[in-house]
Amino acid sequence: MRAIERTAKGVDERYRAATPLRGLLNKVFPDHWSFLLGEIALFSFIVLLLSGVFLTLFFDPSMREITYDGPYAALRGTSMSAAYESSLRLSFEVRGGLFIRQMHHWAALLFLAAIVVHMLRIFFTGAFRKPREANWVIGLLLFWLAFLAGFTGYSMIDDGLSGAGLRIAQAIVLSVPVAGSWLSAALFGGDFPGHLIVGRLYIVHVLLLPAALFALITVHVALVFVQKHTQWPGPGRTENNVVGERFVPRYALKQGGFFMAVFAVVSLTAGLFQINPVWLYGPYRASEVSAGSQPDWYVMFLDGAIRLMPSWQIYLGNYSIPPIFWPAVVLPGILTVAPMAYPWIEARRHRDRRRHNLLDRPRDNPARTGLGVMALSFFLICLISGGNDIIADKFHISLNAMTWAGRIGLLVVSPLAYYVTRRICLGLQQHDREVLAHGIETGIIRRLPDGGFVEVHQPLPPAEYAGWVVPKKMNRLGALAPAVKGFFVPVERKPERKPQPEKELTSR
Structure with a gap:
């Protein structure tokens, strides 16, 4: 061990290898x-x-x-x-x-x-x-x-x-x-x-x-x-x-x-x-x-x-x-x-x-995600068309119909994939905002005095949507321990005034 230590020390004295190597290892x-x-x-x-x-x-x-x-x-x-x-x-x-x-x-x-x-x-x-x-x-x-x-x-x-x-x-x-x-x-x-x-x-x-x-x-x-x-x-x-x-x-x-x-x-x-x-x-x-x-x-x-x-x-x-x-x-x-x-x-x-250095979730950039899915659908249509003769033979489909289906698909399916993907991303964003505003569904049903039924929601710390992963289930609440310190972006809210009891109005 001492021989190895002396050798390593000698190499470091001559070539200064420890400093860059330490940065690499760390x-x-x-x-x-x-x-x-x-x-x-x-x-x-x-x-x-x-x-x-x-x-x-x-x-x-x-x-x-x-x-x-x-x-x-x-x-x-x-x-x-x-x-x-x-x-x-x-x-x-x-x-x-x-x-x-x-x-x-x-x-x-x-x-x-x-x-x-x-x-x-x-x-x-x-x-x-x-x-x-x-x-x-x-x-x-x-x-x-x-x-x-x-x-x-x-x-x-x-x-x-x-x-x-x-x-x-x-x-x-x-x-x-x-x-x-x-x-x-x-x-x-x-x-x-x-x-x-x-x-x-x-x-x-x-x-x-x-x-x-x-x-x-x-x-x-x-x-x-x-x-x-x-x-x-x-x-x-x-x-x-x-x-x-x-x-x-x-x-x-x-x-x-x-x-x-x-x-x-x-x-x-x-x-x-x-x-x-x-x-x-x-x-x-x-x-x-x-x-x-x-x-x-x-x-x-x-x-x-x-x-x-x-x-x-x-x-x-x-x-x-x-x-x-x-x-x-x-x-x-x-x-x-x-x-x-x-x-x-x-x-x-x-x-x-x-x-x-922080990544985006695909839902947080609907236009980019839509473009990616559109390109992917274009690729898949071309990929399937590369074997259209085999598909036509095995499934007894007209090869001419397969060719025209591919051509129409490139012009119709790709833009449609962009539109649908973009709407899905916007919908997922809206769902995250709703969870932040109303809390997580607990599965507990409560009966109201008027006979109606509502589901109890677990409220989340006051926050606005900023692209973080929003927990959707009760078993995910353990990740909320550091929520106030950075998991969400806190929102400053003014203290709410206590509601005053309504005065009873009587008519003579």
Whole structure:
């Protein structure tokens, strides 16, 4: 112990490491389940890195033609690319290869899902406001980088399903006015599919995108440490403090246990549920496209938007803009730029330049919550439309009717979702105000002298509505102990004058 003490003292004397390290270890984090959504994304990314290193050792990113002679009898003797053959070898010949493949795929789906849900939590609670605008932008960039990482990951296998998706990607590139054909030739090294695309996707997937994701995640976590962590309003919580647990030891131990839980869930899912059985799709042939081809969920909403877009071809002289350009190029651009600019738009609209460390409840900002639900309904309609052919086939519905239902839904359901959500938020606010004014329902019924019945209400401390959580049940009254000291905003009321007895009026 003395040797360790002397070593630590020597390091501190030379590099002054104790002061910044002490600040790091004493960092306080609030404790709430909604804050774990970001940790799920971080931990699933770690699982992706670990499983991806294993897969890299056995995958051959080459499009050279070989004849399959492996244990899967259905494809034996079939001509295929080396990339697809190595995927089959990983699945059937490498010990634990199929398990790691499925673990990598499930972790990728969880990574994208956790990012989306985490961003929704940030949006609905207003955690993107000053001074966290940069972290909001980084979160959006993380989603699109993860989107590209997932697309390049399942595209480089060169099976029948991923090849169809790669063909759609080439059509999207070709739809870019003027430069589309040049971009496609540069990307594929000539005509589709060429002999270079798998190798290029491999480099992008295993080197460039992971490096960019790692860098942005590092900056994102560093900003969380540098800036104060957001927290929910409550007793003793203000815009200038953080109420929670120190980073070391309890919070760090809890995060370590949570990582093990995420790792266990991904492992269990990979072992029990099959995903992306590439041996069933066969090798990709440019002349063959199988029916019922759908991408992963985070790409399917763009596929649905493409299916819903009317066939409007726009001609400008010798050039034309195909219909696919609007949902596949313009729409992602809008979905990137508009959310990035929203923190500044909202701040300018409300003329709000203050620092915000306390979160909003979604009901307390009806307009923002309505916009979020409207965007979510737009996404879900596009997501369902991405599989409208499967739905039409299984439920015996007209595919044309499904397409028109999606188009009408985008124009009707999304604005309606905004209106309904806004009215619900206003109604919830009004209910909170009524509880503050009249008290909590106790369930005790009292009979009046005139024979009527009323329910007894437990009065609350005099307060006005300020966005705090208002207790609605009697078993929540224990949280009211510090109410007067900050849970509610006290209201100064003038003392009421005692009522004077009414004089009896008699008539002669």
